[in-house]
Amino acid sequence: MPRAGTGLTRESIRIDSHLDGSGSRSLAEDVLDGLTRPFKELPPKHFYDSHGAELFDRICELPEYYQTRAEREILEQRAEEIAELTGASELVELGSGTAAKTRVLLDALSSAGTLERYIPLDVTESMVRSSARALVEEYPGLSVHGVIGDFERHLEHIPPALGPRVVAFLGGTIGNFPPGSRRRMLRGIARLLGAEDHLLLGTDLVKDPRVLEAAYNDAEGVTAEFNRNVLRVINRELDADFDPADFEHVAIFDEHHEWIEMRLRARRGLVATIAALEMDVRFDAGEELRTEISAKFTRERLQGDLAAAGLELVRWLTDAEQRFALTLARPSS
Ligand code: AVJ
Numbered sequence: 001m002p003r004a005g006t007g008l009t010r011e012s013i014r015i016d017s018h019l020d021g022s023g024s025r026s027l028a029e030d031v032l033d034g035l036t037r038p039f040k041e042l043p044p045k046h047f048y049d050s051h052g053a054e055l056f057d058r059i060c061e062l063p064e065y066y067q068t069r070a071e072r073e074i075l076e077q078r079a080e081e082i083a084e085l086t087g088a089s090e091l092v093e094l095g096s097g098t099a100a101k102t103r104v105l106l107d108a109l110s111s112a113g114t115l116e117r118y119i120p121l122d123v124t125e126s127m128v129r130s131s132a133r134a135l136v137e138e139y140p141g142l143s144v145h146g147v148i149g150d151f152e153r154h155l156e157h158i159p160p161a162l163g164p165r166v167v168a169f170l171g172g173t174i175g176n177f178p179p180g181s182r183r184r185m186l187r188g189i190a191r192l193l194g195a196e197d198h199l200l201l202g203t204d205l206v207k208d209p210r211v212l213e214a215a216y217n218d219a220e221g222v223t224a225e226f227n228r229n230v231l232r233v234i235n236r237e238l239d240a241d242f243d244p245a246d247f248e249h250v251a252i253f254d255e256h257h258e259w260i261e262m263r264l265r266a267r268r269g270l271v272a273t274i275a276a277l278e279m280d281v282r283f284d285a286g287e288e289l290r291t292e293i294s295a296k297f298t299r300e301r302l303q304g305d306l307a308a309a310g311l312e313l314v315r316w317l318t319d320a321e322q323r324f325a326l327t328l329a330r331p332s333s
Contacts, residue, residue, distance in 0.1 A: 013132045017125060017148035018157050026150075027237055028277060035274075035281045035289070042230060044176050044262075044292035045123075045150075049233050053097075053124070055226040062222060064214040067172055070324035071202050075101055078317045079108035082166070082328060085314065086198045089116040089163030094151040094189070095173055096120030099131040103138075105168065105200075110139055119158060121147040155188045167192050170202040172324070175259070175295035179305075182295070186309035190331060199311060199329045203297040207323060209253040212296065216251035216260050224249030227262050227291055239275035246270055250288065258301070262292040302327060 027046055034042045048056065060068035088109055093102055099120060109115035118135060122128050128146040136142055147157050151169075167189055177185050189199055216223055228244040235242055247264040254261055266283035273280050283289075303313050306329050315328040 012136050012143040013146070014144070015125075015129060015132065015146040015148065016157060018154045019123065019125070019148055019150075027233070031234055031238060031274065032277055032279070035279075040281075040283075040287070040289040042289065042291050045152075046230050046233050047226060047291075048123075049229070049236075052226060052229045052233065055222060055229060058222050059218070059226060062215075062218045062220065064218045065223075066211075066215065066323050067204050070319040070321070071170060071172070071326065072101055072104070073319045074317050074324065074326045075104040078315075078326065079104050080111070081315070082200065083108035083112040083114070085328065086166050087112070087114055087164050088166040088198070089114050090119060090161065090165040091115075091117075092119040092121070092158055092165055092167040092192065094121050094155075094167065094169045095171065096122045096128065096131065097124070098127055099135065101170055102131075102135075102168075105166070106135065106139060106142075110142075114164075115139065115142060117162060118142060118144045119147065120144070121149055121151055121154065121158060123148065123150055152185070155192060158192055161192075161194060161197060164196040165193075166198045166200050168200040170200070170326075172202050172204040172294070174201060175204055175297070176292060177295075178293060179295075183305055183308045186305055186311065190309045190311055193311075193331050195331060197330065198314065199327075201302075201327045201329065203302060203325050203327065204294065205318070205323055205325055206258050206296045206298050209255065211323075212253045212260055213251055216262060216294070217249070221249075223251065223262075227251075227264060230291055231264070234274065238277060240272055242272045243270075247289075253296075257293075257295075258297075259293045259295040261290060262294075263288040263290050265289075297325065299325070307332070 030043055059065050120128050125148045132144040132146050227249045231242040231244045234240045246267050250263040250265050265288045269285045271280050271282050299316055310332050311329040312332045313329050317326045
């Protein structure tokens with residue numbers, strides 16, 4: 001006999017997938033493109049297989065990596081104000097992951113009495129499904145419309161708004177985009193917003209380079225493992241033979257661009273074979289592969305990026321130490 005309530009719960013969850021194996025195709029394309037360039041480079045999204053996601057969770061707990069705690073502090077202190085300013089009936093979350101911080105926002109919207117729908121978009125189907133199941137139980141009356149996809153390619157699959165919405169892009173992930181793509185991404189997000197809607201954007205802030213570099217080069221070496229994990233992903237998915245131990249983790253703050261760069265530096269000259277691409281890749285001793293940029297912001301720079309996407313700043317919310325900012329923005333009037 002079905003448990004009471006099961007039917008209702010099922011009806012309030014809908015999950016659409018747009019991935020159909022395009023993940024490993026995009027890895028192959030990125031590896032072919034990025035490892036044959038004069039300056040080798042890979043996009044950071046390939047860090048996050050299940051091991052990489054676990055390492056990232058450990059990074060968030062590190063004493064040096066303040067970002068997750070700072071963002072949570074802001075959310076906990078200001079969620080009520082965000083709920084009041086936006087009057088949102090739906091929360092769209094790009095890169096929702098385990099939806100850990102989401103609950104702070106859902107709590108505030110639920111207390112304000114406006115919450116109706118949660119729309120998580122993430123590449124990891126299992127996480128979207130399990131958080132959807134948990135959230136419809138925790139928030140009676142909530143419906144969840146999950147979108148399995150890549151926020152760089154599948155924003156158009158986010159369903160039209162049913163009421164005032166907040167689109168949240170948390171964690172500082174916008175910092176992974178170089179300036180041109182960052183503005184393209186913000187324009188894409190702006191297309192999800194009507195006159196009544198808001199963007200809630202998390203960004204790490206420019207600060208003492210020693211603090212920034214420590215956050216990306218922790219004493220325990222977790223970030224170094226996370227960085228080298230991309231080589232394990234390539235070995236497994238593309239039948240390659242990189243030895244991660246041949247590469248040294250490098251994290252430096254580029255003061256001119258105001259971004260952190262993570263690189264993998266070959267400790268010796270080597271040739272790796274990537275069988276699935278029928279390709280050999282040569283590294284000279286000391287040659288570097290750029291694996292991530294993580295831009296750090298000032299309020300002025302962020303306002304410029306928002307304006308270029310047709311958005312205007314409504315609230316600039318920071319933690320007590322001004323390490324991280326949550327920006328509430330809306331379509332420019
Ligand atoms: C998840 C992209 C915000 O840039 O700080 C953490 C990823 N890289 N440590 C960041 C990351 C190295 C993180 N973001």
